[in-house]
Amino acid sequence: MSAARWRLAATPLVAVAAGLGVTGLSGLVIFGSWLVPLAAIMIATATVIVLTRLATARPFIPTLVGGIAAAWLVMITYVPADDGGIRWLPGPGTPAAVAAIARDAVAYAEATVAPATVTPELAGAIAAGALALMLTVDAVAVGAGLAATSGFLLLIPWLPALTLERKVPTLALAGTIAAWLAVVALSRRSERGAWRARAREGAAPAPAGIAALAITLTLVVGLGAAPLAIGGPGWGQMPRIALPASLGGSSRLDLEIDLRDSLTTRSSEPVLAYTASDGRLDVLRAYSFGTFDGTHWDRDPEGDTVAANGVLWPEDLAAASLSDPGTVQISIGNLSETRVPVPSAPRSLAAGVEWRYDASTDEVLVDRAEGTRGLSYTVRLATGYTTEEQLRAADALIDAGGDDAVPARYLELNERMDIDAIRTLAEAQTDGAADRFEMALRLQEYLRGPRFVYDTEVAPNGDDAVSTFLEDRRGYCVQFATTMVVMARTLGIPARMAVGFLGGVQDGERYVVRGRDAHAWPELYFPGHGWVRFEPTPAVQTGARPVYATPEVSAPQNPLVDEPNPRSTVLPPQQAPTSDPAPAPVVAAGESGWSPWLLALVPVLLLSAAGAAWALRRSRRGSVQDPESAWASLRRGLGTRAGDETLTPAEAEQWIVSEGPELGDEARTALVSLRTAVEDHRYAPRGTDATVEEMSAWVATVVDAAKESDRASRARVTA
Known part of the structure; x- marks a missing residue:
């Protein structure tokens, strides 16, 4: 070539x-x-x-x-x-x-x-x-x-x-x-x-x-x-680049980028606002994660969806469950998601044809080009649905195969983690627990205890993030929730991660949810009842525990005070705007x-x-127009065998003859003729008498002979 x-x-x-x-x-x-x-x-x-x-x-x-x-x-x-x-x-x-x-x-x-x-x-x-x-x-x-x-x-x-x-x-x-x-x-x-x-x-x-x-x-x-190297052993130890805050955003939930950023530099940005008949909500749930590889979570695969009508809950419930519901009116600002934030309880909502419900993940999907941005909707929910008595009663269904109703991925444990050590710790913390509810409660309280520190400056690292967290005992909601999920799975309890927002702070008659309220929490499965939220993240971020998961009656901290967090591990929020930002148009x-x-x-x-x-026309008639173009064509055809372009035509002729196998008499004669025509063109007063057809033939003769001699030389070497 x-x-x-x-x-x-x-x-x-x-x-x-x-x-x-x-x-x-x-x-x-x-x-x-x-x-x-x-x-x-x-x-x-x-x-x-x-x-x-x-x-x-x-x-x-x-x-x-x-x-x-x-x-x-x-x-x-x-x-x-x-x-x-x-x-x-x-x-x-x-x-x-x-x-x-x-x-x-x-x-x-x-x-x-x-x-x-x-x-x-x-x-x-x-x-x-x-x-x-x-x-x-x-x-x-x-x-x-x-x-x-x-x-x-x-x-x-x-x-x-x-x-x-x-x-x-x-x-x-x-x-x-x-x-x-x-x-x-x-x-x-x-x-x-x-x-x-x-x-x-x-x-x-x-x-x-x-x-x-x-x-x-x-x-x-x-x-x-x-594929074996990327994500394989040691991959988590490789350095990562931390993006400047200006390249991030708080308009979408993402465990690897946005969640920690929402808790720090973009913590004051409003995401949504709501009014509720029964006061502040505990959480607004968006989506769930079921597969953990030791370092990262993957979203649950989408299951079969149905129209978002009737009572939306993973377990079969009668419509009477919402006979005396609470009502929440939600307005979303600059949140571009495909999952609609809803309370973590049986609920119903007035939805259009583009709204779907996935019971396997308990997610409400909306099919809009702009996602959830700018949505306003009303939710009716069963307040007080989860109680300690109901959760303890679910234990009777476990031995009858009640856990078979959920996918096996909610019990999977990746071999990258030190599963035996984590199981030993989980068993020690739950030793003597009477039922699943008490086991979950003890795991929650262990992680909320004074041994662990809430710290948003901790970056995920290593191939076994759970063991690292249990050793360092510093992290934010993702680490706390992940650790409780893994510990629960080692005890045979189906568990997964949920992501959404805490209930926000009161602003007049409504509650405003900001970036700082982005949150992740564990959900444990109770047969016949559904997936239940627990709160292992310390109160410095979450406030009081869920009512049904409070081990003792005490005056809870007030989570509604909209003040900068005094802990040095969390950046102070900027002055928050008093109204939701106008949704940016997205097409x-x-x-x-x-x-x-x-x-x-x-x-x-x-x-x-x-x-x-x-x-093609030019190629048919040849690229030779004059002696200079003929000489350039010869050099292109010979490639490296033509020598440096700084050589004179005579020096180039000697280089071409000396490089590689013999050209043959005909080719050498053609080379001499072409060199003479170039020199006459450059230096002779009358120029050259050689025609374009003659020069084209000389070029073809020399190039073809050079290629043929090169092929013959390679054949002799091979033989």
């Missing part, structure tokens, strides 16, 4: 590697129809670069032309005109429009966290970043011939997911590495001559066997070793309309077709 051909093959590989890099954001954004225009623009840009390389041998001109095409496509796709139509050509107002879109994208990124719905503005920012990466790698790897160095650039889109411990698609990561290694394998550069000369000449191909071996090894490593990318990119591709494809026809 000649230098020109290798460059034509390398650019599509670079596009594939950069495009697959977008999938590294899969844990941070929600994929959807916005990927289609991005893929189309990347394909069109790669096509323009390849066609330009057919027309010029200059190393960086094709990348520059591709950048112009990409900028135009991004403009007409993501930057609307002042009247809302398509902005076909840039004008005086284009920079301001681009700046406004960039500001909107940044503002939206600051107002939400993973996984974020992709707005048109955010899609434009992602597209600009992906195309910038593709063009930069093309310039470095293909233009400059520094293919190996370009691999560091291709890692950029994967860094956020890896540093934040997000899961990444293994096949896509392996594909990125394979595409990059294919570029490296195809680009065995010559070390002779100056850098500019090597860049202009391009890279000579590596043997096909070496290229195939490199790609095979990459796939083996990417599909085999990488799903799939609903915004992407017709501009379809229209934009029409002229691009027409230009590409015209360019291809022109390139």
